Amino acid sequence: xxxxxxxxxxxxxxxxxxxxxxxxxxxxxxxxxxxxxxxxxxxxxxxxxxxxxxxxxxxxxxxxxxxxxxxxxxxxxxxxxxxxxxxxxxxxxxxxxxxxxxxxxxxxxxxxxxxxxxxxxxxxxxxxxxxxxxxxxxxxxxxxxxxxxxxxxxxxxxxxxxxxxxxxxxxxxxxxxxxxxxxxxxxxxxxxxxxxxxxxxxxxxxxxxxxxxxxxxxxxxxxxxxxxxxxxxxxxxxxxxxxxxxxxxxxxxxxxxxxxxxxxxxxxxxxxxxxxxxxxxxxxxxxxxx
Amino acid sequence: xxxxxxxxxxxxxxxxxxxxxxxxxxxxxxxxxxxxxxxxxxxxxxxxxxxxxxxxxxxxxxxxxxxxxxxxxxxxxxxxxxxxxxxxxxxxxxxxxxxxxxxxxxxxxxxxxxxxxxxxxxxxxxxxxxxxxxxxxxxxxxxxxxxxxxxxxxxxxxxxxxxxxxxxxxxxxxxxxxxxxxxxxxxxxxxxxxxxxxxxxxxxxxxxxxxxxxxxxxxxxxxxxxxxxxxxxxxxxxxxxxxxxxxxxxxxxxxxxxxxxxxxxxxxx
Numbered sequence: 001x002x003x004x005x006x007x008x009x010x011x012x013x014x015x016x017x018x019x020x021x022x023x024x025x026x027x028x029x030x031x032x033x034x035x036x037x038x039x040x041x042x043x044x045x046x047x048x049x050x051x052x053x054x055x056x057x058x059x060x061x062x063x064x065x066x067x068x069x070x071x072x073x074x075x076x077x078x079x080x081x082x083x084x085x086x087x088x089x090x091x092x093x094x095x096x097x098x099x100x101x102x103x104x105x106x107x108x109x110x111x112x113x114x115x116x117x118x119x120x121x122x123x124x125x126x127x128x129x130x131x132x133x134x135x136x137x138x139x140x141x142x143x144x145x146x147x148x149x150x151x152x153x154x155x156x157x158x159x160x161x162x163x164x165x166x167x168x169x170x171x172x173x174x175x176x177x178x179x180x181x182x183x184x185x186x187x188x189x190x191x192x193x194x195x196x197x198x199x200x201x202x203x204x205x206x207x208x209x210x211x212x213x214x215x216x217x218x219x220x221x222x223x224x225x226x227x228x229x230x231x232x233x234x235x236x237x238x239x240x241x242x243x244x245x246x247x248x249x250x251x252x253x254x255x256x257x258x259x260x261x262x263x264x265x266x267x268x269x270x271x272x273x274x275x276x277x278x279x280x281x282x283x284x285x286x287x288x289x290x
Numbered sequence: 291x292x293x294x295x296x297x298x299x300x301x302x303x304x305x306x307x308x309x310x311x312x313x314x315x316x317x318x319x320x321x322x323x324x325x326x327x328x329x330x331x332x333x334x335x336x337x338x339x340x341x342x343x344x345x346x347x348x349x350x351x352x353x354x355x356x357x358x359x360x361x362x363x364x365x366x367x368x369x370x371x372x373x374x375x376x377x378x379x380x381x382x383x384x385x386x387x388x389x390x391x392x393x394x395x396x397x398x399x400x401x402x403x404x405x406x407x408x409x410x411x412x413x414x415x416x417x418x419x420x421x422x423x424x425x426x427x428x429x430x431x432x433x434x435x436x437x438x439x440x441x442x443x444x445x446x447x448x449x450x451x452x453x454x455x456x457x458x459x460x461x462x463x464x465x466x467x468x469x470x471x472x473x474x475x476x477x478x479x480x481x482x483x484x485x486x487x488x489x490x491x492x493x494x495x496x497x498x499x500x501x502x503x504x505x506x507x508x509x510x511x512x513x514x515x516x517x518x519x520x521x522x523x524x525x526x527x528x529x530x531x532x533x534x535x536x537x538x539x540x541x542x543x544x545x546x547x548x549x550x551x552x553x554x555x556x557x558x559x
Binding site: 002005006008009010012013015016017018019020022023024025026027028030031034087088091092096098100101102103104105106107108109111112113114115116119120121122123124131163167171174195220223224226227230231245248249252253258261262265268269272273275276 | 295296299300302303304306307308310311313314316317320371372373375376378379380383384385386388391394395397398400401402403404405406407408409410411412413428429430431432434437462487490491493494497498508509512513516517524527528531532534535538539542543546549550
């Protein structure tokens with residue numbers, strides 16, 4: 001090890017580390033720190049309150065509501081997006097007339113801003129006037145208010161999420177499918193295996209690392225994607241479609257209760273930490289690589 | 291597989307694709323036709339640009355576009371510089387604390403600035419930068435993802451090339467600029483496309499740190515324009531929506547192959 005290497009190495013990483021420290025590591029630490037204090041208001045400085053914010057968290061019905069919503073959101077969007085992504089990838093794997101167009105159709109929603117996607121879908125959902133009601137109206141069905149009713153608001157948000165995400169996950173499957181040697185399925189077919197057997201016994205197991213990679217991305221996204229909620233429902237009605245990050249935003253920037261906002265962020269950090277540990281364990285054991 | 295099976299598979303693919311692109315086609319339909327044809331689909335419906343003109347005049351979209359443009363280019367340039375330097379250090383220099391620092395970099399893949407909004411806002415306020423374009427950009431300029439991606443590319447550069455350049459008397463930064471950066475061009479393209487589309491589309495953080503026309507990017511501008519309950523027609527809102535997605539959509543249609551490959555490359559390495 002050369003002394004000069006040390007200096008160069010440190011100087012080269014310094015600028016990036018300064019910005020990373022200022023906007024990722026330091027905020028992560030102060031988030032935890034501030035969760036033990038009260039929110040400073042006007043001239044009143046922040047006070048150490050111990051675990052009071054966490055007690056409030058446990059007693060806060062809205063917190064539990066958004067946690068359950070987030071769970072449903074993840075369960076409803078992740079498996080469906082991944083299944084659709086796999087179907088899409090398989091359907092454009094082989095060449096046929098119009099393949100490029102089909103692939104483009106699948107992928108285009110990924111390129112659009114989520115906020116724009118939400119605007120487009122709002123046009124469908126609007127009661128009475130929206131496209132869904134115009135279509136159901138033709139069949140003589142009554143008006144629906146998918147976004148305004150607590151039972152369907154979250155589902156309506158989830159549909160938009162799946163539409164936006166599936167095409168994105170598809171490209172990872174497309175890449176993975178290219179690495180599977182065609183001899184494998186050819187050999188299986190000579191042995192008389194059906195298309196279904198080939199898929200479940202050869203293709204699907206070999207795609208396992210991709211599925212895991214995509215799942216982790218999908219879980220992270222399920223915490224992070226809230227832009228469309230601003231447009232579609234604003235979290236309502238009665239928090240029926242609010243998610244954790246959206247609640248953090250509302251608490252911190254609408255009610256300016258930053259201490260409680262920090263406490264909610266700690267929950268988010270803990271969940272992401274669990275995800276990281278889980279990922280580490282699964283990557284080590286369950287997935288067999290070539 | 292029999293011919294019929296194949297035909298069936300392809301028809302299903304086409305059907306799913308049609309279903310997938312339908313929402314976008316509807317948005318385009320309403321945007322380029324007069325309001326009277328909003329939900330009347332006749333091939334003879336007259337075309338119009340009126341909705342786009344109305345949207346453009348109803349809100350300062352020119353300014354929003356300029357802000358977004360400044361935002362994504364400055365983020366991209368800063369990311370290229372910072373991530374390249376750090377990636378070079380991690381790939382080719384041995385120094386104490388290197389592995390620890392690299393773990394700190396990787397942590398950002400999970401704990402993104404997107405979720406640290408509360409404390410990052412305090413940081414920006416402490417720096418006196420609230421309501422500036424710099425405030426939107428700063429949390430993202432040191433990208434853990436960028437460092438990781440570029441480092442992977444640099445590690446594949448044969449060290450003989452590096453040594454040869456040094457023998458000829460090139461300094462550390464000259465080697466980086468003349469040997470490493472040119473060889474990593476495809477990665478820069480991939481990362482650039484991902485970064486630009488991500489920050490053009492970003493909404494929550496800009497919403498928090500901006501509060502004036504002079505700093506708002508198009509996403510925030512669009513949400514304000516569309517959320518006003520002033521009875522703006524759907525056709526006009528759809529026109530505005532398409533307008534804000536327009537640059538990316540056009541870029542995507544032109545560079546479809548590069549886009550897909552970039553996202554793939556960026557995701558897998």
